[in-house]
Amino acid sequence: xxxxxxxxxxxxxxxxxxxxxxxxxxxxxxxxxxxxxxxxxxxxxxxxxxxxxxxxxxxxxxxxxxxxxxxxxxxxxxxxxxxxxxxxxxxxxxxxxxxxxxxxxxxxxxxxxxxxxxxxxxxxxxxxxxxxxxxxxxxxxxxxxxxxxxxxxxxxxxxxxxxxxxxxxxxxxxxxxxxxxxxxxxxxxxxxxxxxxxxxxxxxxxxxxxxxxxxxxxxxxxxxxxxxxxxxxxxxxxxxxxxxxxxxxxxxxxxxxxxxxxxxxxxxxxxxxxxxxxxxxxxxxxxxxxxxxxxxxxxxxxxxxxxxxxxxxxxxxxxxxxxxxxxxxxxxxxxxxxxxxxxxxxxxxxxxxxxxxxxxxxxxxxxxxxxxxxxxxxxxxxxxxxxxxxxxxxxxxxxxxxxxxxxxxxxxxxxxxxxxxxxxxxxxxxxxxxxxxxxxxxxxxxxxxxxxxxxxxxxxxxxxxxxxxxxxxxxxxxxxxxxxxxxxxxxxxxxxxxxxxxxxxxxxxxxxxxxxxxxxxxxxxxxxxxx
Numbered sequence: 001x002x003x004x005x006x007x008x009x010x011x012x013x014x015x016x017x018x019x020x021x022x023x024x025x026x027x028x029x030x031x032x033x034x035x036x037x038x039x040x041x042x043x044x045x046x047x048x049x050x051x052x053x054x055x056x057x058x059x060x061x062x063x064x065x066x067x068x069x070x071x072x073x074x075x076x077x078x079x080x081x082x083x084x085x086x087x088x089x090x091x092x093x094x095x096x097x098x099x100x101x102x103x104x105x106x107x108x109x110x111x112x113x114x115x116x117x118x119x120x121x122x123x124x125x126x127x128x129x130x131x132x133x134x135x136x137x138x139x140x141x142x143x144x145x146x147x148x149x150x151x152x153x154x155x156x157x158x159x160x161x162x163x164x165x166x167x168x169x170x171x172x173x174x175x176x177x178x179x180x181x182x183x184x185x186x187x188x189x190x191x192x193x194x195x196x197x198x199x200x201x202x203x204x205x206x207x208x209x210x211x212x213x214x215x216x217x218x219x220x221x222x223x224x225x226x227x228x229x230x231x232x233x234x235x236x237x238x239x240x241x242x243x244x245x246x247x248x249x250x251x252x253x254x255x256x257x258x259x260x261x262x263x264x265x266x267x268x269x270x271x272x273x274x275x276x277x278x279x280x281x282x283x284x285x286x287x288x289x290x291x292x293x294x295x296x297x298x299x300x301x302x303x304x305x306x307x308x309x310x311x312x313x314x315x316x317x318x319x320x321x322x323x324x325x326x327x328x329x330x331x332x333x334x335x336x337x338x339x340x341x342x343x344x345x346x347x348x349x350x351x352x353x354x355x356x357x358x359x360x361x362x363x364x365x366x367x368x369x370x371x372x373x374x375x376x377x378x379x380x381x382x383x384x385x386x387x388x389x390x391x392x393x394x395x396x397x398x399x400x401x402x403x404x405x406x407x408x409x410x411x412x413x414x415x416x417x418x419x420x421x422x423x424x425x426x427x428x429x430x431x432x433x434x435x436x437x438x439x440x441x442x443x444x445x446x447x448x449x450x451x452x453x454x455x456x457x458x459x460x461x462x463x464x465x466x467x468x469x470x471x472x473x474x475x476x477x478x479x480x481x482x483x484x485x486x487x488x489x490x491x492x493x494x495x496x497x498x499x500x501x502x503x504x505x506x507x508x509x510x511x512x513x514x515x516x517x518x519x520x521x522x523x524x525x526x527x528x529x530x531x
Contacts (some may be wrong), residue, residue, distance in 0.1 A: 005199025010048065015531075016050060017075045023047050024079030024118075029164035032083050033440035040165045047076050048139060048196035050121055051129065066123050077115030084160045085111060087436035091359075094250050114150070114157065121146040132203025133210075134522020136193045137515040142302065144186030144512055150174050151182075151412060155357055158409055163188050164444060171222040173451045173473040178221070180452060180504025181411050187214055190515065192249035199479025203522075226472060239398065240490045242281035243477070244269045246290070247484040250431040259292040263301065266290055266478040267308045269486045270315070280487040283394070284315045287462040288335070288405055288429040291319035295338060295346070306344025314347075314394050315340040318404070320429040321349055323384075332384040335360060337402050337427055339392050347395070350402040351386035354410060361385070378530045391419045400425040400458070408446040408498040414453060424449060425457040430464030430481075439481050441463040446471050454501060456491060 011019060015171035024184040026041030029036040089107040092099040121142035128138035143162060151158035163185030164381060172256045176184055194211035197204040246265045252258055270284050295301055295317075321336035334351040341347055355361045360383040393399040401421035405428045407413065420426065428444050430439035443465040452468045457469040467478030468489035477489035 001198040002201070005049045005052070005196070008049040008310035010090075011053060016072065017044065020050055020075035021052070021071050022504075024076040024081075025083040027080050027162075027165070028083035028160075030168075031160055031437065031441055032164075032168065032444045033148055033437055037165065037168065040162070040188070041195055042191035043076075044139075044189060045196040045199075047072070047122075048136065048193050049199055050076075050446060051135075051139070052131075052200070054122075054126070056245065058369050064431060065126050065129075066173075066308075068130075069126035070119040070123040074115045074119035076122070077118030078111050078117070081111030081114045081160070082108065084437070084441075087321060087433050087438040090434050090436060090438075091432040094254055098257035109490075115148045117146040118143070127520035128523045128528035129222060130519070130522040131200060132522055132526075133197065133207035134203070134519045134526070135192055136197065136207055137522065138519035139193055139517055140186050140190035141512055141515040143189045144182060144515070147510065148182045148183045151410060155354070156410060159406075159445070160412075161185055165219070165447070168189075168444070170226060170473040172218060173448060174222040174225040176448055176451045177225070177454060178502050179507050179511070180502070181448065183397075183504065183508040186508070186511045186515060191215055207242075208365045213491050224318070228270065236488055238279070239276075239283065239396075240279045240281045240488055241458055241468055242270070242284045242489045243458075243466040243468065243479065243489075244284060244286050244290075245461060245466045245479040245480060245483060245485060245487070246287075247462065248431065250429075250463075253289075253292070253429075253431070253462075256292060258436070262292045263304075264363050266317075267304060270348075271308050272486050275486060275488040278490050280310065280313075282313065283397070283398075283458075284313060285427065285458060285460040286307070286315065286317040286427070287466075288318035289428040289459045290317055290427075292464060294322050295319055300501065302340070302344040302346070304342055304344075309340075309342040309344075310451070313342050313344055314396075316392065316400070316425065316427075318432055321351065333382055334386060335383050336391065337404065337425070339394065340482070341395070348390070348392055350390040350392050350404075351406065352383070352404040353386045354407045355383055356383045356406055389419065391421050391460075392425065402427075402486065403449075406442070408449055408459075409442070411449065411452055411504070414449065415505075418455055420455055421455075423458055424453065426457060426459040427461075428459070428464060429462040431462050435481060443467070447475075452504070 023043050023046035029039035029296050050072050051069055054072045071440060073206060075349050086107050089103045090107055124142035125138040125143065128459060129135050147161045161181060163181050166184060166188040167176055191211045192216050194207050197207045244266055248262055266286055274280055286492060305315060317338050319336055320337050321334040323332045325331055336349050336351045338346055339348040391399050391401055399421040401418045401424050403426045408426045430442055433439055446457060447461050447469050450471055451473045454471045456471060460466045465478060465481055466487065468476045470476055477487045479487050
């Protein structure tokens, strides 16, 4: 290990950049659907040794060390995000004649921008770098801070945050209930990077001991919560939920020529007999933008829904909602979820709050138009963002906190009490990305929102992974990517969430503080030894 570490430390120029990019790409193997947990240990161990060579003697000057550390982190991030997000380009190929020109922007441009966060993470770590366990703490602090910033800077895009690699299965998800995603991320980076201590020996014993303790605690708490903790409470009422996954090809949805056929397919799956001997569904869920026309402009469609729904059933359907404006003005359109009863009446709606940049709206459109960047302006868009999120309260009293599509990847946008809701509802359409890692990554992130908030998650996709997930992250029923059909889940009254919730933000900053102090003390000792 020491010999290998020494060779990597001495790399320079393009060789250092290439190895940093490869190290980042290796880390992407820890993401869904591969979930190769050990890949992150290899990835971050290589990164630490590269940074050992990038920082050098503190007497050489801060500027040189910071530039070198930033470049190493940027190449690492570029490799990680290209390997983890290449599938985004598939969405542009559905209308290739119009948007193929943007493929390099999606596959290379976005990773290049996101890699800046990892460059800043390693630059921050360089300021606190030392030659022992403290440098691992510094790296954990830097990555924790930057992943937190990535969740909201420039509207935020916390996709594939490092912490997800530490939580691929329910046994490894339970710590998220106590700590939250970003505290888990900081701790995970420390654990993933700890084997690098074997290459230099200094601080290896305490560093590896702490990393081992964190790993044991992570698995042990998961086992306790899954197998030994008291069962979840029940209100004694059973609710049966049906997920309708029609698996409509995205090209067909875009062409919009078979609207009646698409609509009738949803209705047929809705009316299908109960699955696996389950009771008749109380709630039927259709995916994001499942209704292929404006419902309020098509009363016959509402009549058809009323004809198909049985007494007391409620339909939650993703659809585009139009809102009329003043005379002479174009209507506003919202990506919404409608609540419809068995008479075909619309009882309520919830609109998407956090729109997808360049997918549902074009940022800085007026400025881009002034500069004549017509290609960017022509990207899909046209939706308006809701000013606030409406909780959907069903006639039975059950309330659902709606998250549409990628809104579910933002943990800090869900209030501590889930808006008083009984469960989280997530509708999406991952057919844009085909049979790629994208739908699997999206599903894992959604699944962890259930664990973080101690509540059920009802997730439905046009094509992707649809599932009812319990507060421990376990799948009660579901449909895999590419499957067409309906899945029923009877939730035995346990849809009442655990109301106590840990303060994840406080936990994150306490973990950050602990690693910052550790890194600072180690840095001061390192400088004294050098002098």
